[in-house]
Structures are given as structure tokens and as C-alpha cells.
Amino acid sequence: MQTHIKAAENPSKFEGIRPGWTIKVFQKIKEGEKTRVQAFEGMVIARKHGSENGGTITVRKVSGGFGVEKIFPVFLPTIDKxxxxxxxxxxxxxxxxxxxxxxxxxxxxxxxxxPVKQETVAV
Incomplete structure (x- = not known):
């Protein structure tokens, strides 16, 4: 029951994102007292558990010849857009x-x- 309540209160920023799409995730990072926004651009290679409370999206990019993957929870509050x-x-x-x-x-x-016209999933 709490899963549905949390999902209703905090809408997902990854709604409608599909595997194979290239996305750019802007995440707020706190360093000491300062807060900055860090971008991670890559291809969505997996989406697990849909838009449930524990759902995740795996994004992969190649940086400097090495593959880098990040797993973002669907309802992560530090995701800006x-x-x-x-x-x-x-x-x-x-x-x-x-x-x-x-x-x-x-x-x-x-x-x-x-080609995609600049689509942004708002906060």
C-alpha cells in the first residue's frame, strides 16, 4: 500500500523512457556546502520493475574507451531533469x-x- 502512495506523491522523471533511447540525466550533487548539477548522457540498456517504488533504469556510455554504467532509481529525489x-x-x-x-x-x-526536438521531462 505504501508503494502506491509514494509513487502518487512523487511522479517519476523517467516516465515513458524506453531501452535503446539515448538520454541525458541531470543529477544534483552536494559537495560540502555547495550544490551542483552533473550530467550523465548514455543509452538506456535496461529498465527494471517499471514505475514501481523500487524501479531502476540502467544507462551506459563509453568514456575514454571504457564502458561506464549508472543505475538510477526511478524515484531518486536528486534527479533534476x-x-x-x-x-x-x-x-x-x-x-x-x-x-x-x-x-x-x-x-x-x-x-x-x-530526430528528437529537445524533449525534457520536467520536475
Whole structure:
């Protein structure tokens, strides 16, 4: 019962995000007394437990030749906003196989849809 109450009070910023899409997540980071916003741009490779209270989204990017993945809880209060950079069509719900592929192979596997006009999921 509490799961439904928390979900109703705090709407998800990841509503409608699908695997294969490239998104940019802006997260508030507190360092001492200062607060700044850090962006993480990458491809959504998994969405677990939907929009439940314990749901998560896994975002992957390649930085400096190394793959970096971050798992964001759907209802994380430090997430400022989420921007959709590119929409792509994939035929799987979990894209874990992309971990072993090169960037060229990934581009060949994924079909890009029409370009996205700056969509932002508001707070």
C-alpha cells in the first residue's frame, strides 16, 4: 500500500523512457556546502520493475574507451531533469549484449527514429 502512495506523491522523471533511447540525466550533487548539477548522457540498456517504488533504469556510455554504467532509481529525489537526446528502435527489452559490442556494431544493430526536438521531462 505504501508503494502506491509514494509513487502518487512523487511522479517519476523517467516516465515513458524506453531501452535503446539515448538520454541525458541531470543529477544534483552536494559537495560540502555547495550544490551542483552533473550530467550523465548514455543509452538506456535496461529498465527494471517499471514505475514501481523500487524501479531502476540502467544507462551506459563509453568514456575514454571504457564502458561506464549508472543505475538510477526511478524515484531518486536528486534527479533534476531528464532530456531525451535520441530515440532508437530495438527489438529487446534488455540490451546487455551491447556491453561486448563496438560502437560501430551498436550503430548497425539499432535503428534510429526521427530526430528528437529537445524533449525534457520536467520536475
Amino acid at each position: 531528464v532530456e531525451i537526446v535520441k530515440k532508437s528502435h530495438v527489438r529487446r527489452a534488455k540490451l546487455y549484449y551491447l556491453r561486448s559490442k563496438s560502437s560501430k556494431e551498436i550503430r548497425r544493430k539499432i535503428k534510429t527514429e526521427a
